Amino acid sequence: MYNSVLTYLFLCLTLFELLEIVSTIDSPADESTKFGYGKPHHLIEEIHGFADAKQFLQNYVFTLTPLKMTKAVTSSRAYSLWGDDYLDSMTQHSPDNDKITVETIKKENRREEVLEMDFSKFLKIYNGTEYYMVNSVPSFLRKDVTFPCSIQCEDLIRNDLVEDVMWFSSGGTKSVVHTDSVDNIICVYRGEKTFIMIDPSLYKDQVDMDHPEGAYSGVDVDNVDYTVYPGLAEIEYYHVNLSAGDCLFIPYKWIHQVRSYNSNIAVNIWWNHHSSLNLDLTSCTSECDPDLTLEEVQFHGFGDLIGSLAAVRDQIEGFLGIRKKTDYTRFFQLILGGELQFLDSAEIKDMNSTLFEMFDLLDRDKNGIVNMEELKMATDEDWKKVQHTLQEIDNLLDGVEGEVEELDGGEELDDDINDFFTNTRDEL
Numbered sequence: 524m525y526n527s528v529l530t531y532l533f534l535c536l537t538l539f540e541l542l543e544i545v546s547t548i549d550s551p552a553d554e555s556t557k558f559g560y561g562k563p564h565h566l567i568e569e570i571h572g573f574a575d576a577k578q579f580l581q582n583y584v585f586t587l588t589p590l591k592m593t594k595a596v597t598s599s600r601a602y603s604l605w606g607d608d609y610l611d612s613m614t615q616h617s618p619d620n621d622k623i624t625v626e627t628i629k630k631e632n633r634r635e636e637v638l639e640m641d642f643s644k645f646l647k648i649y650n651g652t653e654y655y656m657v658n659s660v661p662s663f664l665r666k667d668v669t670f671p672c673s674i675q676c677e678d679l680i681r682n683d684l685v686e687d688v689m690w691f692s693s694g695g696t697k698s699v700v701h702t703d704s705v706d707n708i709i710c711v712y713r714g715e716k717t718f719i720m721i722d723p724s725l726y727k728d729q730v731d732m733d734h735p736e737g738a739y740s741g742v743d744v745d746n747v748d749y750t751v752y753p754g755l756a757e758i759e760y761y762h763v764n765l766s767a768g769d770c771l772f773i774p775y776k777w778i779h780q781v782r783s784y785n786s787n788i789a790v791n792i793w794w795n796h797h798s799s800l801n802l803d804l805t806s807c808t809s810e811c812d813p814d815l816t817l818e819e820v821q822f823h824g825f826g827d828l829i830g831s832l833a834a835v836r837d838q839i840e841g842f843l844g845i846r847k848k849t850d851y852t853r854f855f856q857l858i859l860g861g862e863l864q865f866l867d868s869a870e871i872k873d874m875n876s877t878l879f880e881m882f883d884l885l886d887r888d889k890n891g892i893v894n895m896e897e898l899k900m901a902t903d904e905d906w907k908k909v910q911h912t913l914q915e916i917d918n919l920l921d922g923v924e925g926e927v928e929e930l931d932g933g934e935e936l937d938d939d940i941n942d943f944f945t946n947t948r949d950e951l
């Protein structure tokens with residue numbers, strides 16, 4: 524009797540210990556090393572359905588305050604119709620079977636291979652691959668997506684729309700920690716998404732965006748190394764869960780990181796924050812039009828952002844990074860980095876002299892380094908010149924894009940240009 528109780532106790536303990544081991548394997552013990560976990564975190568404000576457009580702009584957009592809007596798109600056709608069979612049947616109505624851009628790794632690193640394929644092909648294979656559609660909503664699906672009621676303002680719709688993106692995968696995607704230089708409403712139509720957000724007005728300087736060229740951080744979102752990113756240990760986070768039908772407003776420049784769960788589709792709309800600040804609020808509908816869909820509206824692309832001086836200033840400030848300064852070599856690379864492989868040395872020399880002139884304009888004390896104080900001193904006239912240069916560079920790059928198609932992959936950089944970049948990257 525005595526023995527069997529002991530045996531029983533022993534068994535219990537062993538079982539208990541075993542269970543504990545199993546559960547630590549099952550739900551990784553490093554849950555707390557995930558980006559945004561194991562640190563103070565809060566919830567954001569939440570309302571049911573879409574916020575009224577005028578109030579939304581005044582109380583959330585103008586003040587850069589995030590907002591979760593639950594079950595806001597449950598009456599959108601995309602919410603009820605977008606099963607795989609329906610999506611596939613719609614590809615039959617596509618005149619030119621839209622090609623879409625597909626990322627090939629679910630854990631984003633911004634260096635992964637990106638493929639172009641027919642939407643119908645993606646549909647057949649996405650469940651068995653890491654493929655992640657990141658592309659504007661295909662033409663034949665746009666009429667299914669109700670334009671978010673909270674931004675149904677004629678003025679905004681006519682002038683400020685930048686881009687829409689459909690995010691589609693079998694779930695398990697993880698984005699990098701990043702910011703966007705636009706306002707964003709994202710709505711989930713299938714599955715769940717989790718957002719970790721950081722208020723830049725409080726913590727911008729603690730989050731090291733060590734890839735300013737893409738406004739993102741190289742931190743491993745599954746295993747944050749707080750010795751490399753000590754600022755991340757000292758800040759507060761917001762956690763937001765969205766399920767199908769829910770939408771989230773992510774304000775301009777808010778730092779965020781996104782995970783998806785289960786078969787997953789979301790659509791987001793980006794608009795120009797700066798120009799929406801001057802919006803005519805009387806052009807906002809008080810009565811939402813559920814029949815206004817993506818088919819009826821025009822997006823102008825990120826190129827149009829350069830049109831706003833504030834956006835130009837933003838972009839250059841972003842290049843300074845957490846160290847708040849940059850030398851010319853780094854500056855040059857941030858602006859031309861991705862394009863360099865497609866340029867010949869004459870073109871590079873050309874852009875170099877244009878860019879150097881612009882850098883020199885901002886470098887007031889002519890010490891070869893541009894810092895935040897110097898940017899603060901730049902006048903509107905200076906910014907107009909910077910804007911002009913960026914537009915010029917944009918046009919030049921558009922010009923070479925035609926040739927780019929001819930090249931298959933990056934050709935070797937000229938040796939002298941390679942030398943130019945050696946040893947300079949991490950000097951600052």
Ligand SMILES: *[C@@H]1O[C@H](CO)[C@@H](O)[C@H](O)[C@H]1NC(C)=O
Binds near residue numbers: 648650
């Ligand atoms: C992919 O998986 C989802 C969820 O399990 C399922 O609903 C869908 O029908 C699958 N699609 C294909 C094309 O197999």
Ligand SMILES: *[C@@H]1O[C@H](CO)[C@@H](O)[C@H](O)[C@H]1NC(C)=O
Binds near residue numbers: 764
């Ligand atoms: C989000 O969902 C997860 C999984 O269900 C849950 O553990 C977590 O507490 C939720 N977070 C918020 C902020 O609701």
Ligand SMILES: *[C@@H]1O[C@H](CO)[C@@H](O)[C@H](O)[C@H]1NC(C)=O
Binds near residue numbers: 871872875876940943
């Ligand atoms: C770019 O221009 C600067 C200033 O004229 C010069 O010092 C530098 O060597 C040039 N670099 C390239 C790659 O041409």
